Amino acid sequence: EAGVVQSPRYKIIEKKQPVAFWCNPISGHNTLYWYRQNLGQGPELLIRYENEEAVDDSQLPKDRFSAERLKGVDSTLKIQPAELGDSAVYLCASSLERVSGNTIYFGEGSWLTVV
């Protein structure tokens, strides 16, 4: 069974440019998460979806970040315009349902460098 798939794996952009990351969760997983991980830090939640509904986006910087999960499957995270401080790894994760004991499965991450 395929795991959580993310693309691109690496992206280098100039500041003020837009960037988008794509995530395909594990088949059948209705909960999807986007995390941001800065160097040497733990992941921090940006947004969580239950099916196509964003149920927790309190940590998403909405002035420049947006996300969508059309049809409750794939998801896209966009940054526009990017700033130098957005350089980080963007991790997508999914789980079967929002049950506290369920394992969350992570993708390999999308590494963003803003120059």
Next chain:
Amino acid sequence: SQQGEEDPQALSIQEGENATMNCSYKTSINNLQWYRQNSGRGLVHLILIRSNEREKHSGRLRVTLDTSKKSSSLLITASRAADTASYFCARRDDKIIFGKGTRLHILP
């Protein structure tokens, strides 16, 4: 900050020795999970311990939970070079919140 506290931040031990990492948190939890992250990779779930459990084993891993002290520990016995990674605790209530991690380095 969303993050809990892990201790130590970094740990270097000889191969074959045991490695212990600690995690503290501030609020009540439903469960606590430990994850491993190899350099440049995503996080991999290792073990989950529920709030009504005190100890749990999985292979060379042993996790303890002390809810009165709001702390947990992860013990890796007989460490191997492949255990070199960052280890994160994550508490789960309404959302899953990660600590800053312990960077473990196993010396040959």
